[in-house]
Amino acid sequence: MxxxxxxxxxxxxxxxxxxxxxxxxxxxxxxxxxxxxxxxxxxxxxxxxxxxxxxxxxxxxxxxxxxxxxxxxxxxxxLREPETGQLHPIQQAFIEAHGLQCGFCTPGFMMTTLELLRDNPSPTDEEIQHTLSGNLCRCTGYQNIIAAVRLAAKRLQAGGGDT
Ligand code: FES
Ligand code: FES
CATH class of the missing domain: 3.10.20.30 (Beta-grasp domain)
Known part of the structure; x- marks a missing residue:
């Protein structure tokens, strides 16, 4: 039913x-x-x-x-700003740091990153790796994803958007 x-x-x-x-x-x-x-x-x-x-x-x-x-x-x-359609700083950071290739895994990584940076706005690389360890990517080798999260953290701390 x-x-x-x-x-x-x-x-x-x-x-x-x-x-x-x-x-x-x-x-x-x-x-x-x-x-x-x-x-x-x-x-x-x-x-x-x-x-x-x-x-x-x-x-x-x-x-x-x-x-x-x-x-x-x-x-x-x-994630996008509803009024302007502007990308969220996390989305922008994934683009700029080449944190995606095929993009299949990317939405999941971004939503996990959103929670990480809300709970811990300035994570260490180890903390980023630990939090993202439940998301799999077959393309990037993960290094650029970690760089993207670092960049997003920097932007958000500078006041570039909400988590
Ligand atoms: S599709 Fe849900 S965890 Fe893989
Ligand atoms: S970018 Fe292809 S699976 Fe992650």
């Missing part, structure tokens, strides 16, 4: 009837058309599907849409 849910995603509230087994990742991608949340392993390993659920990172492939009734969700699409 379908469940009725009401969720806020990137500041917009949606109400839908969902199948009990529909994952949050599929809900975001197929019901709401928010394809920025990527689905890789579908069992919690790769981190490509990472979103923020009530302010904390969560694997949307391991979360059911029916579980998030009443929740406040942020996806990678919510």
């Amino acid at each position: 379908q469940r009725h849910i009401r969720v806020t995603v990137n500041g917009t509230t949606y109400e839908r009837d969902v199948e009990p087994r529909l994952t949050l990742a599929d809900f975001l991608r197929h019901e709401l058309g928010l394809g920025g949340t990527h689905v890789g392993c579908e069992h919690g390993i790769c981190g490509a599907c990472t979103i923020q659920l009530d302010g904390r990172t969560a694997r949307s492939c391991l979360t059911l849409a029916a579980q998030v009734d009443g929740a406040d969700i942020k996806t990678v699409e919510g």
